[in-house]
Amino acid sequence: MIDAYLTHLAILIGIYSILAISLQLSLGYGGLLNLGHFSFFGIGAYASALLSVEGVPFVICLLFAGMVAAFFGWLLSIATNKLKGDYSALVTLGFSFVVYAVLLNWVALTNGSLGIAGIPRPNFLGIDFSNNLYFLLLVVFIALLSYLFIRKICSSSFGRALESTRDDELAAKLLGKNTTKLKRASLLIAAFFAGISGSLFAAYITFIDPSSFTFTNLIPILSIVIVGGLASLPGTIVATVVVVLLPEPFRFIGFPTSILGPIRQIMYATILLLIIYLKPRGFYGKIDLE
Amino acid sequence: MLKIQNLSKKFGGVMAVDNCSFEIETGKITALIGPNGSGKTTLFNLISGIEKPEKGTIFFNGGDITRCSIEQVSNFGISRVFQQSKLFKNLTVRENLLLAIDNEDTKFWKSLLGSNKITEGKETKLKEVLNELGISKIKDKLTSDLSFGQKRLVELARALLNSHHLLLLDEPVAGVNPKIKKDVAKLLLDLKKGGQTILLIEHDMSFTASIADRIVVMDSGGVIAHGSPSEIKNNKQVLAAYL
Amino acid sequence: MSIFLQLLINGVIAGAIYALVSSGFSLIYSTNKFVHFAHGGVIALSAYFFFWTLSNSSLTPVVVIALTMLFSALLGYLLNKVFYKPLRAKKSSSLILFVTSMAILILSEALVLLIFGANAKTINLIKNNHGMEIAGAIITPLQLAIIGTAVLLFLGLYLFMKKTKIGKAMRAVADNKEVAEIVGISSEKIYSWSFAIGSAIAGIAAILISLEQNIEPTMGTSLMVKGFISAIIGGVGSVPGAILGSFSLGLTENFGTWFLPSGYKDAIAFLLLFVFLLFRPQGILGIKNKQR
Numbered sequence: 022m023i024d025a026y027l028t029h030l031a032i033l034i035g036i037y038s039i040l041a042i043s044l045q046l047s048l049g050y051g052g053l054l055n056l057g058h059f060s061f062f063g064i065g066a067y068a069s070a071l072l073s074v075e076g077v078p079f080v081i082c083l084l085f086a087g088m089v090a091a092f093f094g095w096l097l098s099i100a101t102n103k104l105k106g107d108y109s110a111l112v113t114l115g116f117s118f119v120v121y122a123v124l125l126n127w128v129a130l131t132n133g134s135l136g137i138a139g140i141p142r143p144n145f146l147g148i149d150f151s152n153n154l155y156f157l158l159l160v161v162f163i164a165l166l167s168y169l170f171i172r173k174i175c176s177s178s179f180g181r182a183l184e185s186t187r188d189d190e191l192a193a194k195l196l197g198k199n200t201t202k203l204k205r206a207s208l209l210i211a212a213f214f215a216g217i218s219g220s221l222f223a224a225y226i227t228f229i230d231p232s233s234f235t236f237t238n239l240i241p242i243l244s245i246v247i248v249g250g251l252a253s254l255p256g257t258i259v260a261t262v263v264v265v266l267l268p269e270p271f272r273f274i275g276f277p278t279s280i281l282g283p284i285r286q287i288m289y290a291t292i293l294l295l296i297i298y299l300k301p302r303g304f305y306g307k308i309d310l311e
Numbered sequence: 312m313l314k315i316q317n318l319s320k321k322f323g324g325v326m327a328v329d330n331c332s333f334e335i336e337t338g339k340i341t342a343l344i345g346p347n348g349s350g351k352t353t354l355f356n357l358i359s360g361i362e363k364p365e366k367g368t369i370f371f372n373g374g375d376i377t378r379c380s381i382e383q384v385s386n387f388g389i390s391r392v393f394q395q396s397k398l399f400k401n402l403t404v405r406e407n408l409l410l411a412i413d414n415e416d417t418k419f420w421k422s423l424l425g426s427n428k429i430t431e432g433k434e435t436k437l438k439e440v441l442n443e444l445g446i447s448k449i450k451d452k453l454t455s456d457l458s459f460g461q462k463r464l465v466e467l468a469r470a471l472l473n474s475h476h477l478l479l480l481d482e483p484v485a486g487v488n489p490k491i492k493k494d495v496a497k498l499l500l501d502l503k504k505g506g507q508t509i510l511l512i513e514h515d516m517s518f519t520a521s522i523a524d525r526i527v528v529m530d531s532g533g534v535i536a537h538g539s540p541s542e543i544k545n546n547k548q549v550l551a552a553y554l
Numbered sequence: 555m556s557i558f559l560q561l562l563i564n565g566v567i568a569g570a571i572y573a574l575v576s577s578g579f580s581l582i583y584s585t586n587k588f589v590h591f592a593h594g595g596v597i598a599l600s601a602y603f604f605f606w607t608l609s610n611s612s613l614t615p616v617v618v619i620a621l622t623m624l625f626s627a628l629l630g631y632l633l634n635k636v637f638y639k640p641l642r643a644k645k646s647s648s649l650i651l652f653v654t655s656m657a658i659l660i661l662s663e664a665l666v667l668l669i670f671g672a673n674a675k676t677i678n679l680i681k682n683n684h685g686m687e688i689a690g691a692i693i694t695p696l697q698l699a700i701i702g703t704a705v706l707l708f709l710g711l712y713l714f715m716k717k718t719k720i721g722k723a724m725r726a727v728a729d730n731k732e733v734a735e736i737v738g739i740s741s742e743k744i745y746s747w748s749f750a751i752g753s754a755i756a757g758i759a760a761i762l763i764s765l766e767q768n769i770e771p772t773m774g775t776s777l778m779v780k781g782f783i784s785a786i787i788g789g790v791g792s793v794p795g796a797i798l799g800s801f802s803l804g805l806t807e808n809f810g811t812w813f814l815p816s817g818y819k820d821a822i823a824f825l826l827l828f829v830f831l832l833f834r835p836q837g838i839l840g841i842k843n844k845q846r
Contacts, residue, residue: 054649054652054653056656099832100828100831100832107588107589107647107648107649107652110589110649110652111589111782111786111790112831114782115783115786115824115827115828115831116828118779118783118824118827119824119825119827119828122820122821122823122824123821125820125821126818126820126821173423174423177422177423177425177427178409178413178415178416178422178427179416179417179418179419179422179423181402181406181409181410181413181416182410182413182416182417182422184399184401184402184406185399185402185407185410187401188398188399188400188401188402189397189398189399189400191361191381191397192393192397192398192399193399193410194380194381194382194385195359195381195385195390195391195397195473196385196410196411196469196473197382197385197386197414197473198382198410198416198417199382199417200382202417203417206419237660237663237775240656240657240660243653252401279671279672280668282664282667283664283665283667283668284664284668286660286661286663286664286667287661287664287665287668289660290657290658290660290661290664291657291661293653293657294637294654294657294658294661297641297646297650297653297654297657298640298641301650307401308401
């Protein structure tokens with residue numbers, strides 16, 4: 022019983038850590054406050070779910086999810102390209118509303134508010150991932166790959182160029198950097214990994230509906246990135262563990278789910294506020310939130 | 312080398328740069344002076360491609376760069392230092408300078424697969440500039456932790472390392488202590504000896520007179536005088552503009 | 555013809571409601587220059603305050619309405635003092651203030667959910683709210699009152715901004731904070747005023763909306779989303795722009811249902827938002843600005 026519960030939490034931590042490090046890439050390194058990041062997660066989940074209920078193998082669904090999300094990341098980068106600061110954040114927020122509205126209303130494709138049920142668990146290489154322990158291993162493996170890939174980007178000269186754009190875009194342009202290209206690439210990659218984590222989420226939960234992808238869901242992910250500290254990848258992982266586990270004790274006190282939901286929201290919002298006021302560098306951050 | 316022709320730029324109803332024309336020569340230090348609001352920084356912004364003029368043309372090395380983007384202007388070989396700090400504040404001095412040398416770092420796969428190495432030649436050049444400006448001791452510090460004078464020097468170093476034919480300096484010694492001021496004056500003269508072309512904005516007249524070959528005087532967006540420091544000192548129009 | 559008229563009326567009603575939300579939001583944005591998303595939270599909390607006071611006290615409705623406006627103005631004032639002022643003192647960017655306001659919105663929504671529960675509440679203050687027929691289209695007295703109040707409110711707001719000392723100072727700060735400070739206007743004082751006045755408008759919006767529709771915990775977010783879309787369409791930071799944007803949004807949404815099922819109403823709104831974000835991010839009345 023306890024094992025099953027811990028496995029469940031570990032799987033969630035794995036999925037959210039992919040989502041959080043991808044947000045870290047675009048926010049911490051690229052400097053784009055992407056409030057639509059959770060939509061890439063949703064797009065990935067839907068893209069993957071729609072294929073897998075048709076019997077398409079999981080690996081293809083996973084990659085397809087990443088690519089569809091990346092495509093939308095590219096679209097979003099066109100809209101945010103010329104804009105700065107809070108204006109580009111507003112655009113990303115608007116983007117999340119648009120995605121939600123489409124998921125809800127394009128019934129022919131997404132089945133509307135009823136959502137998609139019966140998403141199959143992966144089954145390949147002779148392994149049936151309906152077993153949660155195996156699924157956990159799959160999640161850990163993909164999370165590790167994603168982490169290493171994003172770390173490689175951040176420590177490369179491309180990452181340095183990206184950071185220069187974050188600190189001062191005009192100065193980067195004056196050194197001849199094509200900042201449009203840098204920002205587009207970072208958003209595209211971030212969206213790709215968010216899509217991948219969405220695909221894992223859909224395959225794990227086996228049921229998705231639009232309400233799981235509203236913009237309020239971004240708050241815990243944003244909290245993770247900010248608690249861990251901007252431009253710190255190990256910090257992001259530690260923060261994912263902390264933020265996912267933090268509301269769990271309330272489950273044991275015996276609160277009903279109707280109360281658990283708001284309590285969780287209150288916790289995340291409070292964490293976010295506390296960090297902003299008391300520790301704007303987060304716990305392991307290299308740079309200040311400002 | 313750089314030729315400004317009938318350049319005009321309006322902000323709201325005000326002519327910030329008004330039918331401005333002059334030319335600067337290769338291998339010389341040209342100083343741009345004039346009262347506050349006379350359009351000097353706007354002119355720099357027009358050259359860098361940050362602002363676009365309503366009228367007129369900018370020629371650089373024979374080519375028309377009037378409508379070029381900021382990146383293109385930089386890649387054609389114009390390097391610039393701003394009046395206020397434009398360093399990447401969360402990066403170290405070395406990283407700031409590497410960004411100026413490395414022009415392949417926006418190539419994603421190349422830099423990811425590690426084939427975008429900083430060559431030894433570039434590494435040597437970096438060291439040279441660090442030594443020349445006396446900032447090698449602080450090369451691993453974050454630029455946000457530097458003093459004002461150090462920031463100015465790093466900025467100068469970064470502009471020097473960014474490959475260029477022309478250096479634009481917007482008040483490079485404003486607010487720094489006399490020692491750094493002297494060092495910078497010597498450095499600029501050394502750079503000139505090395506064949507560099509420099510266009511600078513400066514308020515400190517004695518500093519300007521000591522290093523500039525030519526002086527261009529601007530007032531209310533237009534050029535009112537143009538000549539050697541001694542010619543400018545005796546120009547009545549210039550005296551009138553300043554009084 | 556009557557369908558056209560009905561859609562027109564529905565569009566104007568929706569527009570008036572959005573305008574009540576977006577005008578206060580834009581007023582705050584114009585001086586403070588950051589996105590106060592918690593404005594939606596102020597509306598939701600005010601609506602619940604109105605509901606609770608009405609059902610748990612013997613005060614007359616007029617007094618409760620006055621109290622609600624006072625409550626919302628005070629709430630906005632305090633949000634600014636407690637949350638935003640310390641951040642401004644630390645020279646935080648508008649992005650951080652924006653994230654803070656979102657956290658406050660989520661916080662207020664969750665609090666309402668905890669205290670009042672998830673189910674919708676109805677306020678039965680107006681008994682005889684039967685629709686009247688005008689040339690084949692139906693409108694209720696309350697809806698007429700909403701439109702009337704909105705028009706009066708905007709007229710009052712316009713006069714306030716043009717004629718009073720505070721209004722002029724607010725415009726000065728909105729235009730250029732530095733210059734305003736040079737002529738002796740305290741920007742902190744003007745921020746407080748904008749929050750109080752903008753939030754009082756939110757209080758009026760809360761009252762009218764809670765009479766017209768049911769109230770529920772998520773109303774703040776959904777109203778804010780529409781108000782925000784309106785403000786973007788009209789040009790963020792311009793109150794007349796926000797009002798214009800609101801009516802454009804209300805009309806477009808409703809006339810859109812001529813061609814599409816009504817379930818697509820929200821989608822139409824977002825589509826409009828996207829068109830503006832891509833092709834005219836400065837909005838209808840906004841000034842083109844590279845910095846944005």
